[in-house]
Each structure stands twice: as structure tokens, then as C-alpha cells.
Amino acid sequence: MEIKTYKDKTEVAKAFSSYFAKAVSTKGDFHVALSGGSTPKLIFDVLATEYGDKIDWSNIHFYWGDERCVSPTDEQSNYKMTVDHLFSKITVPKENIHRVLGENDPTAEAMRYANLLEINLDRVDGIPQFNMVILGMGDDGHTASIFPHEIELWDAQDHCVVATHPESGQKRVSLNGAVINRAKEVVFLVTGSAKKEKVKTILGKEEGFKRFPAALVQPNEGELTWFLDEDAAAELE
Numbered sequence: 708m709e710i711k712t713y714k715d716k717t718e719v720a721k722a723f724s725s726y727f728a729k730a731v732s733t734k735g736d737f738h739v740a741l742s743g744g745s746t747p748k749l750i751f752d753v754l755a756t757e758y759g760d761k762i763d764w765s766n767i768h769f770y771w772g773d774e775r776c777v778s779p780t781d782e783q784s785n786y787k788m789t790v791d792h793l794f795s796k797i798t799v800p801k802e803n804i805h806r807v808l809g810e811n812d813p814t815a816e817a818m819r820y821a822n823l824l825e826i827n828l829d830r831v832d833g834i835p836q837f838n839m840v841i842l843g844m845g846d847d848g849h850t851a852s853i854f855p856h857e858i859e860l861w862d863a864q865d866h867c868v869v870a871t872h873p874e875s876g877q878k879r880v881s882l883n884g885a886v887i888n889r890a891k892e893v894v895f896l897v898t899g900s901a902k903k904e905k906v907k908t909i910l911g912k913e914e915g916f917k918r919f920p921a922a923l924v925q926p927n928e929g930e931l932t933w934f935l936d937e938d939a940a941a942e943l944e
């Protein structure tokens with residue numbers, strides 16, 4: 708595991724964008740699962756502005772680690788956020804964008820998406836393998852849409868699960884732990900002082916840290932990199 712710390716979220720966005728540009732420059736298709744949240748928003752802006760014409764987007768296939776069960780035009784939609792901040796500014800073939808259909812019945816959609824992953828991705832031990840899974844971490848230690856109150860979903864049999872946001876009750880479709888940990892590479896993007904306690908607990912492996920889904924991200928064979936800003940890393944030793 709590697710921890711990279713930068714001055715602020717703009718620096719994180721710049722560093723990750725350059726890292727991503729390098730990662731996707733290898734030949735062949737590159738399958739990436741995106742996350743929602745505020746940090747990716749800035750990253751997508753930087754990627755579009757600084758790498759829009761430098762990256763060959765036609766080799767990249769986009770998926771989501773989680774999606775809110777809302778329509779694709781809803782402000783809550785992770786897909787919409789990605790359209791607004793990235794896809795609307797770059798040239799990417801429509802058939803490379805594999806969104807979770809948040810407007811459909813969550814259980815049926817989780818099954819459809821799991822099936823789509825099985826078809827589109829290589830499988831290792833029966834588990835679809837992404838080239839890269841990008842994750843955020845919530846203030847409560849959740850990742851993708853696996854929340855602490857439903858941590859058992861991490862170990863669910865199905866590649867995709869239906870989760871419920873603890874406060875709003877909003878349904879979400881999320882990858883399970885096996886798919887996340889099967890990726891060739893997992894990247895956490897975590898910024899802001901609201902994250903500093905969980906960052907300390909999880910990266911410091913403090914007592915009880917495994918209660919937090921973000922602590923269960925331990926790729927089987929792939930690499931794990933945490934991109935932090937100084938606010939999020941403030942309490943790390």
C-alpha cells in the first residue's frame with residue numbers, strides 16, 4: 708500500500724490526473740470504476756481541462772463503483788456528475804460508458820449490472836476484474852455504497868448489491884467487496900478535515916478499524932494507493 712499526501716484537494720486532483728493519464732496509456736482496453744462524491748468532481752474537471760486532448764479516451768471503459776437509485780438527470784446521480792464534469796468536455800464513444808441505470812428497480816439493476824461486468828471484464832476466480840477502481844471514503848468510513856450499518860454487504864455473494872443510505876434511506880447499487888478487492892489497482896481519493904479521524908483509525912489500524920468498510924479494501928493481488936490532502940492526513944503519525 709502507498710499513501711500519497713498533497714497540500715490541498717487541487718494538488719490531489721492534479722497528481723491523480725497525471726497518475727491516471729499514465730495508467731491508461733498502456734495498450735488495450737482499460738476498464739475503470741468511478742466513484743461519486745466531491746473529490747472526483749474536481750478531478751474530472753482537471754482531467755478534462757488538462758488531459759482532454761492528451762488521453763485516448765476510446766480505449767477507456769467507464770463503470771461506477773456505486774450509483775444512487777435516481778434518474779440520470781437527477782442532481783444526485785453520480786453519472787450526471789460525471790457527464791457535467793468530464794464526459795461533456797471530452798470525446799468518448801457512447802458505447803464506452805456503462806452506467807448503472809439508477810432509474811430502474813434496484814434489485815433488478817444490481818443483477819443486470821453484475822451480469823454486464825461478467826460479460827465485459829476478464830474474470831479471475833469467477834470475479835470480474837477492473838483495471839482500476841476509484842473510491843472515495845465517507846466521513847463515517849463507508850466506501851462505494853457499503854456503509855458501516857450494512858457492512859455484511861461487503862461479503863455478499865452477488866457482484867453488485869443494493870444498499871441503503873443510513874440517513875436519507877436512499878437506495879444505492881454498489882460493487883461488493885470481492886469485486887473491489889479483485890481489481891488490478893484500487894485508488895482512494897480522500898480530502899478534507901472531516902475525514903481525518905477515519906483516515907487515522909483505518910490507516911493506523913486502530914482498535915475496531917475493521918468496522919469501517921473502507922478498511923476492508925485490501926486488493927488480493929493488486930495495488931492500493933491512498934491520495935490524501937493535508938487536511939485528511941492531519942492526524943496520521
Ligand code: 6PG
Pocket residue numbers: 742743744745746747773774775785842843844845846849850851852
Ligand atoms: C457516493 C460515493 C461515496 C463517496 C464518499 C466520499 O456516490 O456517494 O461513491 O462512496 O465516494 O461518500 O464522498 P466525498 O468525496 O464527497 O467526501
